Amino acid sequence: MRALIFRGPNDYSVEEKPVPQIGEGEVLLKIIACGLCGTDVKVFGNGHRAITPPRTTGHEIVGVVEDSKSGKAGVAKGDKVLVVAPIGCMKCNFCLRGEQNICPVVVERVHAFGYDTDGGFAEYMRVPKDAADQGVLVKIPETAIPLTLLAVAEPLACVLNGQEKLRIGPDDVVVVIGAGPIGSLHVVAARAQGAKKIILADIDSAKLARAAVSHADVSIDSSKENLAERVRKETDGRGADVVIVAAPAPSLQTEAIEMAAVRARVSFFAGLAKGTASPLIDTNKIHYWEIEVYGAFGACRKQYEKAMQLILARPADFQTLITHIMPLEDIKKAVELMKAGQTIKVVITP
Ligand SMILES: [Zn+2]
Ligand SMILES: [Zn+2]
Numbered sequence: 603m604r605a606l607i608f609r610g611p612n613d614y615s616v617e618e619k620p621v622p623q624i625g626e627g628e629v630l631l632k633i634i635a636c637g638l639c640g641t642d643v644k645v646f647g648n649g650h651r652a653i654t655p656p657r658t659t660g661h662e663i664v665g666v667v668e669d670s671k672s673g674k675a676g677v678a679k680g681d682k683v684l685v686v687a688p689i690g691c692m693k694c695n696f697c698l699r700g701e702q703n704i705c706p707v708v709v710e711r712v713h714a715f716g717y718d719t720d721g722g723f724a725e726y727m728r729v730p731k732d733a734a735d736q737g738v739l740v741k742i743p744e745t746a747i748p749l750t751l752l753a754v755a756e757p758l759a760c761v762l763n764g765q766e767k768l769r770i771g772p773d774d775v776v777v778v779i780g781a782g783p784i785g786s787l788h789v790v791a792a793r794a795q796g797a798k799k800i801i802l803a804d805i806d807s808a809k810l811a812r813a814a815v816s817h818a819d820v821s822i823d824s825s826k827e828n829l830a831e832r833v834r835k836e837t838d839g840r841g842a843d844v845v846i847v848a849a850p851a852p853s854l855q856t857e858a859i860e861m862a863a864v865r866a867r868v869s870f871f872a873g874l875a876k877g878t879a880s881p882l883i884d885t886n887k888i889h890y891w892e893i894e895v896y897g898a899f900g901a902c903r904k905q906y907e908k909a910m911q912l913i914l915a916r917p918a919d920f921q922t923l924i925t926h927i928m929p930l931e932d933i934k935k936a937v938e939l940m941k942a943g944q945t946i947k948v949v950i951t952p
Pocket of ligand 1: 639661662
C-alpha cells in the first residue's frame with residue numbers, strides 16, 4: 603500500500619509499505635479521508651516528542667472497516683467510521699469516565715493515532731487491541747453527504763471540548779482570536795450554540811478574508827486597530843462574554859483577559875510553543891470580575907459523536923471550510939499550500 607512515512611524533521615515521503623496484518627482483537631481500516639492539521643505540518647518540520655520515526659502520521663481519520671477481529675469495537679466489515687485519536691490507559695479516573703483525552707498517557711506521551719501509533723495518511727490503518735477495546739471507532743450512519751466532510755469531525759470535536767466549558771448562549775458576544783481552520787470552526791460551533799454576536803479577529807487580513815465563509819458577524823483586522831478597544835465598542839463598553847484564543851501568541855492571552863466582561867468565560871484554546879515565557883495576565887481582574895479561564899486539549903468519544911451529528915445536521919457550514927481535497931501523493935504540495943496560508947482546511951484522500 604501507499605503510506606506517508608515520517609523519518610525525521612523535513613524528511614518524509616509517500617512510500618510503498620505492506621498492508622498491516624491484524625491480530626486477535628484488532629481492526630483493519632481502509633482510509634477514506636484524513637485531514638491535514640497544523641500539528642502535522644509542525645511535526646513534518648520539527649518532529650514531535652511522542653513520535654519515534656519511522657511513523658505514519660495523520661489523526662483526523664475517516665475510514666471503512668476492511669476486516670475486524672474485535673468483539674468489542676462494535677463494528678463490522680463495511681461500516682464507515684470516525685477514529686477517536688487519543689488512546690487512554692483505561693485505568694485512570696478520566697478513562698473510566700470516558701474522557702481519554704486527558705488521561706495521563708495521552709497528555710504526557712500522546713498515546714494516539716498519528717503520534718505514537720500509525721495514523722491515517724495511508725491506504726490502510728491497523729487499530730490496535732487497546733484502542734479497539736475502548737471504543738475508538740464511531741460508526742457513521744448512512745448519509746448522502748460526502749464522507750470527506752467528516753474528516754473535520756476531529757478538529758470540530760476538539761473545538762466542542764473547548765466550548766462545552768464556555769456555556770455559550772443567546773445572550774453572549776463571543777470573540778474568536780485567530781482566523782485559521784480552528785478559529786473558523788469555533789465561529790461555526792458558536793453559531794450553532796445560538797451566540798448573539800460573533801467577532802472574529804486576526805492580524806492577517808488575507809486569512810480573515812478567507813475565513814469570511816464561517817460567517818462571523820464582525821471581522822477585525824487586529825494589525826490595524828486595537829482589538830480590546832474595538833470589542834468594548836462592539837459591546838457598549840461591557841466587554842466580551844466569551845473569548846476564545848485560537849492563535850499561539852502569549853500576548854493574545856493577556857488581551858483576552860483585557861477584553862473580557864464581568865463573569866466572562868475565556869478559553870486558552872491554542873497551546874503556546876514549548877519554552878514560551880508565560881504572559882503577564884491581570885489576575886486581579888479575573889478575581890474581582892469572576893472571570894473563568896479554561897484550557898482545552900483534544901477531545902473524547904462523546905465529543906466526536908456530537909461533532910459528527912453537527913456536521914450531518916449542517917453540512918453546508920462545514921463544506922465551505924474545506925478549501926482543498928488532495929490525494930496522498932500530493933501531500934507535500936498540500937503542506938506547502940498550508941504554509942503559504944492559501945488554505946482553510948485541507949483533506950487528504952489516500
Ligand atoms: Zn489536528
Ligand atoms: Zn487513563
